[in-house]
Amino acid sequence: MRIPLGLRVHAGTSALLVVLTAVACLLVSGLPRMMQASFDEALRRALTTAAAVQTDLTVTGEPAAPNGDLHQRARFEDHDAQWRRLLPAALRSLIRPGGHMSAKTVRTPAAATISGAVTYINLGWLSDADRRVDWVEGREPGGPSTMVHDGATIPVVEVGVVDEAVRRMGLRIGQTRMLGSTTLTAVRIVGVFRAKDPGDRAWSHDADVPHVTWVRLPTGVEEFHTTTLMSDDGLAALTSGAHNLTYRWVLPLDGRAATALGVPDVEAAIAEFERQLAVRGTSVISHRLVTGLPKLLGDFLTALAAARTVMYLVLGGLLAVALGVIALGVRLLTDRMEHTLALARARGGSLWQVTVAGGALTALAVGPAALAGYGLSFLVPGPVPPIVHLGPVVVVVTAVSFAVVRLVLAHRTPLNERRDDVATARPSARRVTMEVMVVVLAPAGAYLLRARGLSGSAREDPFLLLIPIALTLAAALITLRCYPYPLRLLVRLAARGRAAVPFLGLTRAARARSASALPVLILLPALSVSVFAAVISDGIATTQRLASWQKVGAPIKLTSAADIPAETIERVRGTPGVERVALALTGRVRIGDTGEWPYAVAVDLAEWRRVAGDGPLDLPALSGSTSALLSPGLGARGTFEIMWLSPAKLTTQGMIDTLPGFYFSGQFLLVPREVLPWPAANTLLIKGDVAPAELARLVPAATVETQERALAAIQADPLAGTVRSTLLVVTVALGVYALVAIVLSLVVGAPERARAVSLLRTLGLSERQARRLTVLELLPLVLVTALAGLALGLGLPAALGPGVDMSSYAGGLPVGDYTPGLLTPAALAAGLTLCALAGAYAHTAIGRRRNLGAVLRVGDLT
Structure with missing residues (x-):
């Protein structure tokens, strides 16, 4: 058999298969890239909007002996270079050049008080003070000197104070204040400074410098705290023996370089860096890492786990439905080749030759289409997770394997004629046992999932992925096995009437079990996953609105100090x-x-x-x-x-x-x-x-908050937006796939149905009756599957329970209200019904062009 000739002969079916394959590969490769890009954007936004003191890595040193003191800038810079060399590779790529170093004392009491309040004037040095502050009065501090106080020589450090300390603490240029309790240090105020950019993120590390801190103790005593600034030469006067001294090296994090896939490596690198710092500590100075980055990354991973869970569920359902629709297309192609391959088999062709010919024709149709869809997915911006490469391979392998298996079963013996519409083979005991196991184990697995909870995301806990698949398969098996029984009751009722159309239509519907298995296995997951996605999306939207009301408490709230x-x-x-x-x-x-x-x-x-x-x-x-x-x-x-x-x-x-x-x-x-x-x-x-x-x-002086702004802020979260947009895309795609499945099921059974209708037309069946006959044959399957899919989709959120915690996208409130509106189920059911009706009428209209006399000449009535 010549493969190119087969493509030309079956050009329409091959073109349909090409479109289905290309769209499926575009979806399964493009959607993960879009989601991964949004995951990265959410992480970067979380890191860039958080305070620098939370994201940056701060190495602190606390000298315990004089030989651990650092009195020169050069020694600080040597330590900074050492810390950067110790950074693991996963962290080194995220740390920006620059940063700053500091030396500060804490709770350094001043000798005098302000109106009975306790005053603390801390000494501070910032390596980049010239870039971050403006001197608005006096001059910049110079080097230290000495003075005699109570018969002892003590150091005198020139310092500058923030302008707020001048107003609130009564500090002035020219004042000399004595600091300390046992060991005294004198400070001479020579200048007043102000922050150049109060909104600079770096000030979160040194919030005590540009502002005065006021504290009222439970005893009623008031405390004022301020941190002064000194020059590089003033470092010589800072000794661990006289003050509670702390050194800091701030390694700034570049949040824009972070990726969601690299978060686990970054967490491990932080732990390793912390261990290295502990090892470098000595008896004269101890070092430790201070950062809020692990908590930020942990919170992000919690939100990401919920997003990935839903994404794996809906994308897994989308892939399964897409594969089912492609399998329907492959079935249509193999049916079109049925007579050609049967003739080749009857003329001496081996089963291997027939199978290779059909498989090669299928591969030639789906292979280039899969590459095209895979290539188009790279137009979607975003990283490339492994599923981008794996998805098209799965599509091609599934399509070719289904074609090969179907051809092997159909052509095991030459001229293997059969009539599936007359008698249905009784299922084997092994098949019945497997189906019963699936039906029993699926609800039991859902119960266990709810009882034990989730041990991570879908990637970490495959149990979460197996349960929805098992529930869907169980529902499909129950639907497939049970729907003929009520139809047989309707057939008995129709047999008592005088009209032949209801009896014939319902009879054909009840006998179509073998031909309807694949459409049921496609329609039911398509409907259930699309309804599940719609319910989850509605639940998130409802809870987001509730969270915004909880945050504000009214449409508008005005708060004044x-x-x-x-x-x-x-x-x-x-x-x-x-x-x-x-x-x-x-x-x-x-x-x-x-x-x-x-x-x-x-x-x-x-x-x-x-x-x-x-x-x-x-x-x-x-x-x-x-x-x-x-x-x-x-x-x-x-x-x-x-x-x-x-x-x-x-x-x-x-x-x-x-x-x-x-x-x-x-x-x-x-x-x-x-x-x-x-x-x-x-x-x-x-x-x-x-x-x-x-x-x-x-x-x-008031702050105004609105419920609308709070809701917009919750919805603006990249992860929340991605979850909802992906759910919408998947819902639409699955709805389209469900309609395509109905159309393909019509086309697959079109020759047999057209022959039966044409024969009945020769016996006096009118066109109107032919349309009714086709509708009665199709509608039971569509309606029963639609109802089962809707019921399963509505029950999946409750069945999965702890596996779909979406509180991270709803302002922190648990998303527990999964009650959907009537619009989505009604729209899906109405769409499928209308599609079935349109297909039935179109099929009947096409059948009118058949020559009824040609049907009689075939010899089917003899």
């Missing part, structure tokens, strides 16, 4: 677009019996409910003017007294885990506004359509 004047509140009420305003006061209160200082919220709950309107918030209720709801951190207390604006006695009414818009953990309590001695408010909960900028203009 100080009380908002009554006239300002009235101006807000009168702003065009503002419909309702609920007043709330937040602050810390003192519990009289225990001395605890929890946070408290006093709010008008009735007005808050009216502000929330039809939002998804479940607001608490208070039954009395002295009732209180306490967080679990406070526990039940009965009656207790608080000191806020005035003393008040409260009675515990119950417990609340969170308070939407205010607090989600820790110690807090909710009280009615009647507790307040006067109507103070520092928070406004607003309902209406008003620009946040207008509210910010009315209350300049």
Whole structure:
């Protein structure tokens, strides 16, 4: 058999197979690249938006003896070069050149106080101070000197102070302050500086330098902390014996160079670098690594595991359905070659020759198409995970193997005639046993998955992938085995009527078991996975909206550090677009019996409910003017007294885990506004359509949050966007594949169906009756499979349970509401039904062009 001639003869079927293969390879190779690119983008965004103190690697050294002190910049630079040489390869590629070094003292007390407050003036040196600060008064510090104090010679260090310390701590140029408790050091203030760029990420490592820290201790004592800056020469005056001294070398991380696939290697490299630092420590100085990078990477991997789990599930379903549709196309091609190969077999061709000819024809159709789809996938930007290369290979191997197996079974003996529509072979005991095992083990596996939980992502826990496949296969087997039985009851009812069309149509549908196995195995997973994807997507969207409401607590929330004047509140009420305003006061209160200082919220709950309107918030209720709801951190207390604006006695009414818009953990309590001695408010909960900028203009010192902005921020997460967009693409693709499967099942059975309809037409069957006959033959399979697929898709989220934790994409809230709307199931069922009807009518219309006399001349009636 000449293969090119076979392609020309079966050009239409080969072209269909080419399109199906190319699209399948494009999807299975392109979607993983798109997802991996989004994973990388999510990681880079997480690393670049986090504070530098969390992402950078900071090596700290604490000298314990004088010979461990570093007094020259050159020695700091030598250590910096040493740390960079110790970096493992996975970390070295992520560390940018530059960074900075520092030496600081901590909790260095000053001799005098400010209005009874304790003052701490720490000494600090930054290697890049000339790049990060501007000297606004005085001059830059110079080298140290000495002075005599109480008969002893002590060092005098020239320092500069931040301008905020001048205002809040009374420090001035020209002052000399004595530092220390036992060993004294004098500092002379010679300049005042200000940060050049207060928003520079590097300041997160040295937040104590550009700002004064104020602390109120539980005893009521106030503390002021500031860190001064000295010159390189001032390092000579910093000794570990006189101060609590710490050295730091900051190795800045380049988050833009990170990749999701390299996260495990980076985690291992951090652990190795930490071990190397511990080994380098000595008795005179100890070194350790300080970084929040492992936690950031751990949080990212948690979110990534959920994304990969859903991606593996839906992509695995997509690949299975695509392979099934390609198998239908291969079946159509082998059916078209049936007579040619049977003739070659009858004329002495060996089974090997016939099989090779059919397999080569299939390979010639799917091979170049797979390469084309694989090549087009590289137009999708993103890294290349192994599945990009593996997917097309699986498609080609499956298509050719299916063709070879089908040809071997069909042509084992020459002229192997059979009638599948008349008698159906009884399944063997081995096949029945296997099917029963699948049906029994699939629900048992789902139960075990829910009981034991998930031990990682889908890649780490293959059990999660096997369960959906087993459930789908079990549902398909049950559908395939059971759907003829209700049809036979309908056949008996139709046999009692006088109309022949219902009886003939339902009879043909009930006898089509052998021919319908492959369409069922395609339609059911296509529908179930597409419904599963739609349900997951709807659940994420619903929970994202709930999370945004939980975060803000109202359509608009205006929060001020100080009380908002009554006239300002009235101006807000009168702003065009503002419909309702609920007043709330937040602050810390003192519990009289225990001395605890929890946070408290006093709010008008009735007005808050009216502000929330039809939002998804479940607001608490208070039954009395002295009732209180306490967080679990406070526990039940009965009656207790608080000191806020005035003393008040409260009675515990119950417990609340969170308070939407205010607090989600820790110690807090909710009280009615009647507790307040006067109507103070520092928070406004607003309902209406008003620009946040207008509210910010009315209350300049306030922060304005909106539920819409909170929702947009949650949805803007790259991983969340990728999950939802991938689910949408897969849903559409599976819907299209389901329709293609219906069309192909029509085409595969078209010759036999057309012959039967033509013969019935010669016996008086009208065109209208022929259309009804075709519809009755197709609709039962489509409807039963659609219902089974919809039911399985709706049940998969609940069955998988702990394997589909999508809280990372829903503002931290667990996605538990997997109740879909009626639109998606109705649209899928209606689409399949309409496609079946359209195919039936098209098939009947094509059949009208057949010459009925030619049917009689074939001799089928003799």
